Amino acid sequence: MIGETTPTRRQERHAATRQQILDVTWELAEEVGIASISLREIARRVGMRQPSLYSYFASKHDLYDAMFKQGNDELFEMTQAIEPSGDARDDLLRFSRMFAEFNADSAPRSQLLFLRTIPGYEPSAEAYESAVKFYDLSRDRLRALGLTKQRQMDVWVAMLGGVIQAQAANDPGGDRWVRTIPEVVDMFLGHYLSESDANAKKGRTK
Amino acid sequence: MIGETTPTRRQERHAATRQQILDVTWELAEEVGIASISLREIARRVGMRQPSLYSYFASKHDLYDAMFKQGNDELFEMTQAIEPSGDARDDLLRFSRMFAEFNADSAPRSQLLFLRTIPGYEPSAEAYESAVKFYDLSRDRLRALGLTKQRQMDVWVAMLGGVIQAQAANDPGGDRWVRTIPEVVDMFLGHYLSESDANAKKGRTK
DNA sequence: GTCTATATCCAGATAGAC
DNA sequence: GTCTATCTGGATATAGAC
Numbered sequence: 001m002i003g004e005t006t007p008t009r010r011q012e013r014h015a016a017t018r019q020q021i022l023d024v025t026w027e028l029a030e031e032v033g034i035a036s037i038s039l040r041e042i043a044r045r046v047g048m049r050q051p052s053l054y055s056y057f058a059s060k061h062d063l064y065d066a067m068f069k070q071g072n073d074e075l076f077e078m079t080q081a082i083e084p085s086g087d088a089r090d091d092l093l094r095f096s097r098m099f100a101e102f103n104a105d106s107a108p109r110s111q112l113l114f115l116r117t118i119p120g121y122e123p124s125a126e127a128y129e130s131a132v133k134f135y136d137l138s139r140d141r142l143r144a145l146g147l148t149k150q151r152q153m154d155v156w157v158a159m160l161g162g163v164i165q166a167q168a169a170n171d172p173g174g175d176r177w178v179r180t181i182p183e184v185v186d187m188f189l190g191h192y193l194s195e196s197d198a199n200a201k202k203g204r205t206k
Numbered sequence: 207m208i209g210e211t212t213p214t215r216r217q218e219r220h221a222a223t224r225q226q227i228l229d230v231t232w233e234l235a236e237e238v239g240i241a242s243i244s245l246r247e248i249a250r251r252v253g254m255r256q257p258s259l260y261s262y263f264a265s266k267h268d269l270y271d272a273m274f275k276q277g278n279d280e281l282f283e284m285t286q287a288i289e290p291s292g293d294a295r296d297d298l299l300r301f302s303r304m305f306a307e308f309n310a311d312s313a314p315r316s317q318l319l320f321l322r323t324i325p326g327y328e329p330s331a332e333a334y335e336s337a338v339k340f341y342d343l344s345r346d347r348l349r350a351l352g353l354t355k356q357r358q359m360d361v362w363v364a365m366l367g368g369v370i371q372a373q374a375a376n377d378p379g380g381d382r383w384v385r386t387i388p389e390v391v392d393m394f395l396g397h398y399l400s401e402s403d404a405n406a407k408k409g410r411t412k
Numbered sequence: 413g414t415c416t417a418t419a420t421c422c423a424g425a426t427a428g429a430c
Numbered sequence: 431g432t433c434t435a436t437c438t439g440g441a442t443a444t445a446g447a448c
Contacts, residue, residue, distance in 0.1 A: 038422080039425090040422085151389075161371055169320065180360060187397040
């Protein structure tokens with residue numbers, strides 16, 4: 001990468017403190033909600049005064065941006081870690097469960113990444129790049145399962161998102177909706193893969 | 207009803223002003239987001255000073271409660287206005303479109319009723335009763351369409367909610383997801399009504 | 413019911429010494 | 431980098447006169 005060199009000890013310390021601040025912020029967000037975190041309380045928890053945070057983040061907006069980026073990067077890596085097996089049902093199921101688990105793991109993170117209801121915050125263009133990376137990878141993975149049309153992907157995005165939202169809203173911490181995922185996968189694939197098959201049959205003998 | 211009598215002129219004026227405050231608050235919420243409304247700005251827009259609002263609402267929480275109740279009451283009436291035709295696909299389609307339209311009509315209202323991400327606000331028990339009324343009516347309507355099992359209803363709640371959320375998040379003001387509703391209805395009914403039919407066939411000749 | 417005045421509390425951000 | 435001190439601005443809510 002351009003400009004990347006061995007970090008000095010000072011830079012390492014800086015990065016470590018920055019990470020500590022992020023960790024504490026996620027903890028606080030779990031307690032009070034992602035929209036209600038305050039720089040004062042974050043500073044208190046890391047043992048600093050509130051203005052000192054500005055040596056690590058230029059603003060609260062910048063802190064949200066770092067969290068947004070971190071969340072999307074984690075999601076990207078978890079998606080990459082799923083090796084496609086070739087079986088569409090199995091792959092879609094594993095991807096869906098991973099994504100549902102990721103969202104259930106942290107309500108504030110889910111809200112930050114996908115709901116975007118935090119007063120005054122919108123991701124910067126730079127932070128948004130991390131989100132795009134995940135979207136692109138997911139799109140490729142879904143394509144490989146035979147979901148080649150935009151409309152098929154749109155519907156699947158809605159289905160899975162719906163299960164996740166219903167889970168978070170109506171049974172947080174439980175599994176009443178998450179456990180319907182296999183059934184929803186079957187319903188979806190039953191409808192759309194037969195559609196693809198029908199088209200394939202028309203064109204050529206597979 | 208108990209204790210209900212003809213309202214005096216004073217009571218009528220009070221109710222009218224209260225409604226005007228609510229109207230202005232919805233307008234403001236459209237502009238700044240439901241979480242960012244302020245009593246000062248609401249008062250300014252109705253031509254009052256901020257403390258005067260307390261003659262109409264006991265607190266900001268109380269104002270949110272009135273909005274929550276109003277939204278759910280509207281939704282209840284719109285649901286009631288849909289006359290069941292007997293055709294499951296048609297009825298589910300009309301219900302779904304109405305519900306999608308209701309949510310698309312007002313993002314703040316949708317967030318207040320279904321997302322519950324407003325810092326510091328949770329509906330009071332009294333306001334929540336309006337939500338329960340709508341849920342009960344919807345459940346009865348879905349039952350009449352042959353969706354008798356809890357799991358079927360859970361899945362449908364997720365599917366429709368997913369379409370609505372994807373629409374709001376990814377294409378606000380458009381129809382990229384809303385227009386998939388007929389297809390999603392067919393996918394859902396294809397999967398679950400055949401399941402019911404199969405059970406019905408086992409039990410008796412229909 | 414409406415007003416002025418104010419209590420009380422909180423937030424994010426900046427200046428400048430060390 | 432971290433601190434103290436402060437700026438600036440916002441919020442909800444209440445007291446009490448009229």
